[in-house]
Amino acid sequence: MEGARDLPTHAHLAMPPVIRVYPETQAQEPGVAASLRCHAEGIPMPKITWLKNGMDVSAQMSKQLSLLANGSELHIGSVRYEDTGAYTCIAKNEVGVDEDISSLFIEDSARKTCESTFAFMLLTELVGAVKWQERGPTDQGLSCQS
Numbered sequence: 001m002e003g004a005r006d007l008p009t010h011a012h013l014a015m016p017p018v019i020r021v022y023p024e025t026q027a028q029e030p031g032v033a034a035s036l037r038c039h040a041e042g043i044p045m046p047k048i049t050w051l052k053n054g055m056d057v058s059a060q061m062s063k064q065l066s067l068l069a070n071g072s073e074l075h076i077g078s079v080r081y082e083d084t085g086a087y088t089c090i091a092k093n094e095v096g097v098d099e100d101i102s103s104l105f106i107e108d109s110a111r112k113t114c115e116s117t118f119a120f121m122l123l124t125e126l127v128g129a130v131k132w133q134e135r136g137p138t139d140q141g142l143s144c145q146s
Contacts (some may be wrong), residue, residue: 015105016096017042021089027105028079036074036102046091050074053085068143082105 019040022125040046048071050057056064065076075082084106086110090099 013043013097014093015041015043017046017091017093017098019046019089019091019100020100021087021100021102023102025103025105027107030080030106030108031078034076034079034083034104035087036104038072038074038091038100038102040072040089040091040098042091042093042098044093047088048072048094049090049092050065050136051090054088057087076104079104079106 017040019038021036021038023036024033026036034035036050038048038050042050048070051068052060058067061067066075066077068075069072074089084104087102087104088099089102090097
């Protein structure tokens with residue numbers, strides 16, 4: 001075609017981050033390892049940061065707490081009760097930000113307590129002691145403590 005010219009075209013594609021954390025919730029016993037993962041997509045690739053109960057975890061990095069896979073995995077080597085909390089993954093790029101929360105609970109199965117106000121039979125292996133306690137003239141309950 002006479003007079004037609006090729007003009008350079010540049011398409012700048014940008015997409016805000018979209019993330020998904022997993023597991024959403026996990027319970028671990030003290031002393032075991034725990035990992036929280038954050039899958040992030042976006043153009044340009046988002047930068048990931050982690051918060052624990054609203055505080056940046058990067059200041060707490062140690063052998064115990066480490067970031068793997070470009071920050072997309074938060075690894076806790078040997079969990080303690082104080083590691084219980086809400087861990088927020090934040091993904092940010094030049095066109096947006098997204099965040100999601102993964103909750104970690106540290107529970108010692110030997111320290112669980114149970115209560116009931118109705119009669120039932122409990123068949124279980126228990127390490128520790130079972131204590132019956134009367135709550136009033138007619139109200140009896142089961143209290144499991146170890």
